[in-house]
Amino acid sequence: MLLAGWGKYPVIDVDLKTPKSIEAIGEILSHQATTTIARGMGRSYGDSSLAQQVISSQYLDHFLSFDTENGLLRCRAGVSLNEILRLFVPKGWFLPVTPGTKYISIGGAIAADVHGKNHHCHGTFCDHIRSLQLILASGETIACSAEENKNLFHATCGGMGLTGIITEAVIKLKPITSSHIMETTYKASNLDEAFNLFEQHEQVTYSVAWIDCLARGEKLGRSLIMLGEHTSAGKLITGSNKAITIPIDLPGWLLNKYSIQTFNFLYYNRLRQNKREHTIHYEPFFYPLDTIHQWNNIYGKNGFTQYQFVLPTSAGREGMKTILKKIADSGRGSFLAVLKAFGPENNNYLSFPIKGYTLALDFKIDKGLFSFLDELDAIVLDHGGRLYLAKDVRMNEKTFKKSYPLWASFQEVRQHYGAIPIFSSKQAQRIGL
Amino acid sequence: MKKILIIGATSAIAEAVARLFAKQGNRLYLLARNKERLTAMATDLTIRGAEAVNYASIDVNNFYDHSLLLNEAIEKLDGIDIVLIAHGTLPSQKICENDFGTTLKEFNTNGLSTLSLLTHLANYMESKNHGTIAVISSVAGDRGRQSNYIYGAAKGMVTIFLQGLRNRLQNSGVQVMTIKPGFVDTPMTVDFKKGLLWASPDQVASDIIKGIDKKCDTLYTPFFWRYIMLIIKAIPENIFKKLSL
Incomplete structure (x- = not known):
């Protein structure tokens, strides 16, 4: 059957298995001769959960x-x-x-x-x-x-299902003790102000910035910084799962430079004052987009990708400015570009975060996008950064291997446990794993 | 707290129903084929809030076991308030057309086994003058179509059996509900191309719970299938026979 990631590109004809027991997975693995990858809810954006044979965990949900x-x-x-x-x-x-x-x-x-x-x-x-x-390739747990x-x-952990x-x-x-979050929002009129706010509030548990990536010049990097802490006041209640659904592809032209500029202007100016404090439920704080089911349809039938990179602290603010400027100049818009400060990296071979700043932007897939992103890759690499595999759909092998130096050790572990060549994905093949 | 028996409990729709029942703190007894899945499901339902969950393995096509297995369930539950019968398969129409052996097997699974279970359960519930019998039939049982008439005939048999049973049990106060799902996204239908008419097991499950509460006789789920089937059933046979449905 035809299957794609969240970005709806690429669409691949796969053999989808939906085992209802652990035994059934062993059974599937015992007579498979094709590349196999696990798939959860299909929310990775690109081709991470696509292979000849895809094993869904949909019914292993106990x-x-x-x-x-x-x-x-x-x-x-x-x-x-x-x-x-x-x-x-x-x-x-x-x-x-x-x-x-x-x-x-x-x-x-x-x-x-x-x-x-x-x-x-x-x-x-x-x-x-x-x-x-x-479960290893041998069927052993x-x-x-x-x-x-x-x-x-x-x-x-972070191995994209390849083990x-x-x-x-x-x-x-x-x-x-409460399902509510005390949220404080600050307005930052440019990137320096945004970075300053992150640094001033690094002890706050939750922080993220929405950034207007079409703002240029003086306003480059203008953003809303949202900080949050769990409160102790209030009840323990779940949010409603009510949502609107976008059942079909919207026309691709709907999202263009002008519509996104307008949206960004309104979004930035929804906050009148420079600081706002209020208590909100965790749902809108953590999951604002979950209230629109299949929001991926707004980008039209050709799909979209999310470009998420991290630059190490050493790259400084200049690195981020260079990239933002390039995006703003290109006019390739993105709703809700997101900026976030990362803490130190962990011991997992392919985990994405490193100490520094990460920026994530959605791009509608069209002619010329991938070559534009190749240019961004070059800048990211120059500054010692890398891309998030869960979002990636087009990075080349060279870029991957240069930016994930532990890839060879990762391969050794896969080799040792017999994962090569059974467990693989379209993405793994593209980036040389 | 209600005492609930679910047969074919590991089917996607039944499991979704079981989770809703568990959340309400009910006592559950599960019958299904796959032991491993039953074990995981029982633990899961307990964590989700069920008062108690017991289970046993069943091969629905082994009719002679039914009485014993049902008695054990009734004993463990200490009575029955609600029974949901949900087991089934989706036979390949093409294979059945060429092999009556397969057709017979599918009739056993999707039709006769349900009749056997219902015979025992109906007599028990009639004797207690209490309870709800909910059975998953199908919109496919409303009218025979060339693409799916083996399955449709088996489900049609279940539907008519339930009509009669409902009529019989009317005076004993036992509710009999025929559930007719349309297209549902489950492992049974993994090979189908999904579209706007498709529903999730969760949606269907929540309709089933509401249907039981409202004492429905026939529940189409999602609701719009009632109208789709109304139209399908209204087409004159001399036209219907020419359609490629």
Whole structure:
């Protein structure tokens, strides 16, 4: 059947398997002669979860145990963050790290080693994974953690599914006393102000900036910085899962330089004063886009990609300015470009975050986009940065290998556990893994 | 707290229903074929809030086991308030056309096994003058079509059996609900191209719970299938036979 990632490009004819038990995965692996990759909710943007044979974790979505004393949750890889929130928020527990959507699976969160607004304080998702179970190419199930089979653990966390099929994990949830967040929003009229605000507030748990990437000159990098802390006041309630749906592709021309400029102007100026403090539910704070189901349809039938890179602190503000300027000059717009400060990197071979700043922008796929992004790659590489594999759909092998220096060690672990050439994806083949 | 028996519990729709029942703190008994999945499901439903979850493995086509398995379930649950029968397969029409052996097997799975289970359950519930029987049939059972008439005939049999049963149990206060889902995105339909008419198991499950609460006789889910099938059933046969449905 035809399958694509969240960006709807590329669309590939795959053999999709939906096993309903762990035994069934072993069965599938026992007679497969094609490249195989696991897939959760299909929220990686590009071709990370596409291969000849795709094994979906959709029906492997069971909670297996929960320790009410210390918040240790053991569950199958197909459980979504949404399900965890729905069940555990009322009991006073929250995700230790969450990305900007709750519609991702635990397996996917581990494979991409996702990060959230608290990366500078609490690291990545996998930093809160106590152990996991993996099915190797041989069909054997193996447990790993930071203590046990640790090379395999560090290769699997952030390893984009290329070591095996993650079947379950133990994750440490975080206690909360309210489902609300105290949000403080600051207006920054340019990139320097935005960086200053991040630096001033680095002790705040959650921080992220929306940045108007079409603003130029004096206003280059104007943004809204949103900071948040869990409050202790209020109830423990889940948000409603009510959402509007964009059921079909909208016409591709709808998003153009002018419509995005208008949106960005309105979004930036929705905040009249320079600082606003208020209490909001965690849903709009963490998951503003989850209220529009299939928002990926707004980019039209040719799809889109998200370009997310990180520049190390050493690249300074100049690196980010150079790239922003290039994007603003190109007129290639993006809704809700997002800027975020990262804390230190972890021990996982292919995890994306490094100490520095990350910027994420959506681009509608059209003629000329990929060559433009190649030019951005060159600047990112020059400054010692790299791209996020969960978003990538077009980076070349050279760029990948230069920016992820541990790729060779990663390959050794894969080799050792027999993952090569069974577990692979379109992306893996493209970047030479 | 209600006592709920679910047969074919590991099917996608049944599991979604089970999760909603678990959240309400009900007591569940699950019957299905796959032991590994049953075990995981039982733990899962307990964490989701079920008062207690027990289960046993069943081969629905082994009719002689039904009475014993159902008695065990009734004993463990200490009675039955609601039973949901949800097992089924989607046979390949083409294979069935060329091999009656396959057709017979599919009839057993999708039709006769349900009749056997219902015979035991209906008598039990009639004797108690209490309970709800909800059975997943299909819109495919409303009218025979060339693309799907083996499955349709088996489900049609279930639908008519349930009509009669509802009529019979009317005075005993037992509710009989025929559930007719349209296209649902489940492992059974993984090979189909999905479109706007497709529903998720969660949507269907929430309709089923509401249907039980409202004491529906026939539940089309999602609701618009009632109108689609109204039109399909209204087409005169001399025209219908020429359509490629």
